[in-house]
Amino acid sequence: MSKARITGAVKVGGIVGNPVAHSLSPVIHNYWIEAAGLDASYVAFSPKDAAGFETLVAAGRAGLLSGVNVTAPFKEQAFALADTASETARDSGSANILVFRDGRVFADSADGQGLLRALQQQAPKLSLAGSTVVMLGAGGAARAAAATLAGAGAQVRIVNRSRDRAEALAADLGGSVAVAEGPAAFEGAVLIVNALTVRPEIDLAALDRSVTVMDMTYKPVITPFLQAARDAGLVAVDGLAMLIGQAAPSFEAIFGVAPPNLDPRPFLLAHLGGSPPGGSL
Structure with missing residues (x-):
């Protein structure tokens, strides 16, 4: 497995929600980042309210973030704050991906x-x-x-x-x-x-x-x-399975490259401290 590196050119992404400490998204994305040897990091953000979320989006506009995934309770607010949105996001009126480029915000939904x-x-x-x-x-x-x-x-x-x-x-x-x-x-x-x-x-x-x-x-x-x-x-x-399914398009949107061809499910199950019961997971 390659080793990720952090330099002054690091791309920072993350997951935004409240609560968010339970999220496995950082585990998935940093697993792929390390495997690909990217100069990147994926972290968790937990704004206390809508105003805090808006502040984080402003930080993205200012160039401090490459992009974020969004979870409850901010998905509809994420869509509302975006400058442009994919057809999928427009159809649902919510977004679980925000990408920040050149001071603008693009919303998408991979759910x-x-x-x-x-x-x-x-x-x-x-x-x-x-x-x-x-x-x-x-x-x-x-x-x-x-x-x-x-x-x-x-x-x-x-x-x-x-x-x-x-x-x-x-x-x-x-x-x-x-x-x-x-x-x-x-x-x-x-x-x-x-x-x-x-x-x-x-x-x-x-x-x-x-x-x-x-x-x-x-x-x-x-x-x-x-x-x-x-x-x-x-x-x-x-x-x-749904979390992993939406993670791949999220990773590409945020970091600009496709994730490595590695299934994170066994790694995630080990992280959770259990094996799949019944042999069907």
Whole structure:
């Protein structure tokens, strides 16, 4: 493995969120940085509020940062502060990547790419086109995921504790996304995606065995929600696969080069201190 070097020409990237101490993004990106021998570093930033996040973006405009990934609760603010944005970010109204160049800010979202890669890897038989998908949550990650799923031809039902927020998301994304409530929301669904920070109260045992369940949370890799899905005989897709899936385009956007062709999953599992249960991760 090559050894990274830090000089006066170092490119600094990072992850921004609150809380952010749990994030595995620095582990992934610095693993790739070291493998590629880049003059770069990827660190964590935790602004206390929206004003703090705006200050960090100003630092990026001033040339102090190459780019950052953005996580909760700043994804929608990241999109709003950008000068230009990718079509993917515009579709979802949120961003998990900000790139700083020549005093300007470009917003992008790789959350959807990460979700699709995770599904391809761990639920390869799943077909989205013409299918019904339930999205639990309506935050920044849910926005990006719902936009991507709708773009793949799925009919997306948004289930969220705050109906107003769910309706705003559905209105932004258009006709293939609707708000749903109660047990009827899950009828005919082939995929349930949890974008909430808490375990959903769903009777997974009552679902058809063909249903796939995904949890965007990756600590632990097998969350109680995913374990319940496995116990019910459902296909379970973990958030670690999504995190890795979005990390590669993020790395290239921030540092200007593609990451090394190294799968960080075994390294991450070792970092977490466990091996994948059931042999399917």
